[in-house]
Amino acid sequence: MSSSRAVILTHHASRYLQQLSKHWAHKFETEFTPFSSKIALPLGETRLSANDKSLTIEITALKSEDLTVLRNVVQRHIERFAFKETLEFDWQPLS
Template structure:
């Protein structure tokens, strides 16, 4: 499954994490604390982690098209909550299976 990650510098990471999770909690399977969140959307799964200076967003989807759509939806919503600042998203992508252990060749 394709995966993507962005580490978004902001001192308001916990606030945005909680707002996003609360926003989607009425429609999707959502769990969160002030520092971690998980949202199961139809396009894929979003995992969030807040630190004092950044919001880390990890996305996983069934295919590249869903991953692209999921990224767009998440960014639009976080930007809506962060209207007082301009956030920078620098996405890195992992190839399917890149995080799985590979068997040693003999």
């Protein structure tokens, strides 16, 4: 397994967290509140946490070779929800 984290500065973190969680809830096992989320995707798990200044995304791929794909899928979805602002994703490995 491989893991990665990105902290994205935005005042709309809770909105994006909830949009992503609701979007995937009909297909995947999803648990969420306005401030935290856990989504079980076929390639691995995504956890999100929101506060008034940032959205933190932690992903864990079941197979190391799927980490980039999983990261890109999550990032593209968040970017679609955030079409009114430009978000910066600086993915860092988790040990």
